Amino acid sequence: MAQKPSIPKGTRDFSPAEMMRRNYIFDTIRGVFRTFGYAPLETPAMETLSTLLGKYGDEGDKLLFKILNSGDYAAGLSDEEVRQAAKISEKGLRYDLTVPFARYVVQHQGDIALPFKRYQIQPVWRADRPQKGRYREFYQCDVDVIGSRSLLNEAELIDIVARVFRALGIRVVLRMNNRKILYGIAEAIGHADKMMDITVAIDKLEKIGLDNVKAELRERGLDDEAIGKLQPILELSGSNDEKLNRLTDVIGCSETGLKGVAEMRTIFDYVSRMEIDLPIELDLSLARGLNYYTGAIFEVKALDYAIGSICGGGRYDDLTGIFGMPNTSGVGISFGADRIYDVMCGLNLFPEELNCSTQVLFVNLGPEEESASIRLIASLRDAGIATEIYPEAAKMKKQMEYANRRGVPCVAIIGSDELARRTVTLKEMRTGEQREVAFEELIEYFR
């Protein structure tokens, strides 16, 4: 095999340096999930095709990775055999974590205590055309509670968002909307069927201006009266409270709309009582997931780095209905690990110590020195300090080069002089600073 091996397009290897940073993100998120009593769940990479098909629209069906049942179907078979083989592809790779979660809840409904709070951090696969920032394998990081309609759940998820990004050091804004409000607006202006058109128009306001938006709405079939009614909503500004008050005036005739406004008030009230320190903005142009969300919609943007949303979610009233278990409302959010990674790289937010998996490397200067090192290393490891010894008594230059290439911050040297004095010379690789430390004081040095 002369050619260098490679991996399928759209997939990635994560090097140690990348892994340590990714683990830092996942560990931070997981730590916050845990303090809220969310419990871990994992589902198989493969689901039966009947679980996956029809859940993500026609486009989604096409993007499923399908698995041949097993065996060597690819070579030397007759047409009929190949046909059989392809036909009995009954499994597909997980496309997201939400559908497997719904499947799990329905399958295990007898064993699960509701409300069921779970988090799930696993890769998903999509046969999308790979491009910058879009992969065929990527991790999702979801937290959902199912079986409770209480809006306290929404507020707790907002608290989770605030805590995660505070811990990571990323300044963010949370934009919120509510599908019931959007429906209420459409209903109030007499075009309940045009919710999506109106939302799209509101979204374009900043880019193309009021007059162009009005023209577009006319094109999409709204009459002048309806557009007139909509105008105060297009021009909505001020605090979230002010926005909700003005909304109430306009959509007072829509029961659904008022319910949406009341939901948002309750959530904002919780947020203020919980003293959640996070800028939150009611944004009627937010149209994420309108096909499945039924109440609150969330989206998080980084304030100091230009990138799409880094976290999002919402309330869905009938997630498990697709598997025959109706009326089980849930709400959840998903953290975008790849984008969070990019933000943290861009803003240089990763802690220094993630740059190397080893805190101290002992150079190896021969059997006697190695023997003395070995015992010291054992006690450093006992104390949880990541320690390595160069496995051969190679040339000093080679060993120092290794330490440099690995990014090891500190090198420990035991030569014959140190051996006689029962000391270690420690060299801080960044500054070049050296210091001699007695065997007995070594652990203290790294604490």
Next chain:
Amino acid sequence: MAQKPSIPKGTRDFSPAEMMRRNYIFDTIRGVFRTFGYAPLETPAMETLSTLLGKYGDEGDKLLFKILNSGDYAAGLSDEEVRQAAKISEKGLRYDLTVPFARYVVQHQGDIALPFKRYQIQPVWRADRPQKGRYREFYQCDVDVIGSRSLLNEAELIDIVARVFRALGIRVVLRMNNRKILYGIAEAIGHADKMMDITVAIDKLEKIGLDNVKAELRERGLDDEAIGKLQPILELSGSNDEKLNRLTDVIGCSETGLKGVAEMRTIFDYVSRMEIDLPIELDLSLARGLNYYTGAIFEVKALDYAIGSICGGGRYDDLTGIFGMPNTSGVGISFGADRIYDVMCGLNLFPEELNCSTQVLFVNLGPEEESASIRLIASLRDAGIATEIYPEAAKMKKQMEYANRRGVPCVAIIGSDELARRTVTLKEMRTGEQREVAFEELIEYFR
């Protein structure tokens, strides 16, 4: 959809209870890997078929899960189209972590500093017939160092084994062998081609006795002279040192054999200088991975629970040769998470606190009580204590049932009396013991 959804045979959901136990195992193992300076690596679930095919023998090739390139090939296509679809399956699911590791090292050889120490904890997939304890998706947990022939690496891996199982509380024995010794034995008795036959015979000694083993060796083509020479090895006993000494007498004429003996002596010498507290047994019947291991072979068995090996590995001298990068020796071991899980369940070794993801649940008795609870909960979470509040003011009985079903160890009650006194009643669910604690002292109580 009337039928309850299910998952493909041979795959598993991991419930929160199982996940917490599995994470405990993985976190423990990972923690030990880290103190030795091993760095995390992840490779994609999919590899190109050319990376995987021919690496696991003919049987392995058949057990690869193959992925259709993309799109909806399974329905409504012509014979020819289906044939094309099946033919362009160019990707397969990872079958183990070793081949992707070798592929990674070769692909990134310019960026990697050797020796390269990595650990990798990811699922693998095999289209094996599912049965008790054998799954089509399971995690492997590998630690390898590549690019160093030093036997200090073997000794450090033994130290890792000792530390992992000590931390998990599992008493184990490490059985070791060396492929060079097995080859030396075969060579010494004039049957270098019959290494495998001899090893199998030695393995059967305990079960069928010396005479039957001799009969079998005769059947397999060994003459009486060879069998006579072999007898002292069949009857080998005593300490590892004694075994190695007697081996030297018998296989002294085999250069390879003597090299194997010397290797084992060096490793045992390291183990004793490192004061590794682990029973180690030289066991010539250990024949694990003889197709690819070239030096030391490891296998770990639990002492107090009957199950196959829970950890194993060895030295391979040319792992990356299959991808065109020869002469890069490595050594590694793999921990069997599923079996370790079974051992720990069987011996009741999991810590109590893994039984619930939530340390304390606040019952919800109405808006005012909820408001008071919310602030306390925030400070408990700040202190890292996993805390939940029942999201609705449901009936007390329902909330207590939820706490019970979830296995929450402690329930916090704030009713109107407590509210007036600024206290919380804490109920330990296992004992039923109750206790009233002031708001200000709550965090201290859980520390």
